[in-house]
Amino acid sequence: MILLDGKALSAKIKEEVKAEVAQIVKEKEITPGLAVILVGNDAASATYVASKAKACKDAGIYSVVHEMPDTITQEELLQTINLMNNNPKLDGILVQLPLPKHIDTTTILEAINPLKDVDGFHPYNVGRMVSNLDSFLSATPFGVMRMFEEHNIELSGKNVVVIGSSDIVGKPMASLLINAKATVTVCNSRTKDLKSHTLKADIVIIAVGVPYLLKEDMVKDGAIVIDVGINRLENGKLVGDADFENLKNKCSHLTPVPGGVGPMTIAMLLKNTIKASNLREKRESK
């Protein structure tokens, strides 16, 4: 079994990003900038945001973390986004999800300038991605595609089963795979006989948030399994949606958790921030 080591690959990408940032600073005399908005005090969200800020710092990207209490109104959040939209030094804007219940996520995501939408969650970018046009790709599916590329995993003509149909992982993942000419099946919690689908898959990508859901009897010999799940067990252990120990002798390639898709998400966010900074001139001349 080949371990798809996201930690190592993300470290390589971060080095690439660092060199690209240095080049931009030198040639364009600008510093790529990222704003992260964190609403409320969810511990997991705070950890992810801190990792993103550190990754920016290491790469030479200017970053600001804007923390807001969960008592803010939707209007206040919209005003903050608007200020960031109008700040030329901020190339990327990311609103950490999930947001408190009294705030409408769609309204917030639609308020971000699509040219600063480094998460790729704005409908403008989602639509362009579906149509295979140049766009910001959401970091997690983008990171998975980068892993395939790194390991020369061919997608064209392959049967790929995506388990989970969320807007942030399953749906964009399926779109990117369709664009790569894979034969894609998307399963969800209502799927009848999940195993009948996964047994036919050359590649299974799972993102549902159920610890150890995918087991060896559900995949064919030599299957490639990508585990997007991150679940914190009661004992504090971090585990995926795939049962790694159970699957490892049956798969040709497998991602670990932690150290798999998670770190790739952060690396691709940095890539998207560079992309956004390369749009600065075009963006600000409008």
Ligand SMILES: Nc1nc(=O)c2c([nH]1)NC[C@@H]1CN(c3ccc(C(=O)N[C@@H](CCC(=O)O)C(=O)O)cc3)C=[N+]21
């Ligand atoms: N607007 C928005 N954009 C996001 O990209 C976004 C978000 N909201 N909300 C939450 C999810 C989750 N997410 C992760 C990022 C890094 C790791 C990561 O680096 N994980 C490490 C372990 C981290 C740990 O130890 O807790 C690993 O898997 O090895 C995981 C998950 C980004 N998200």
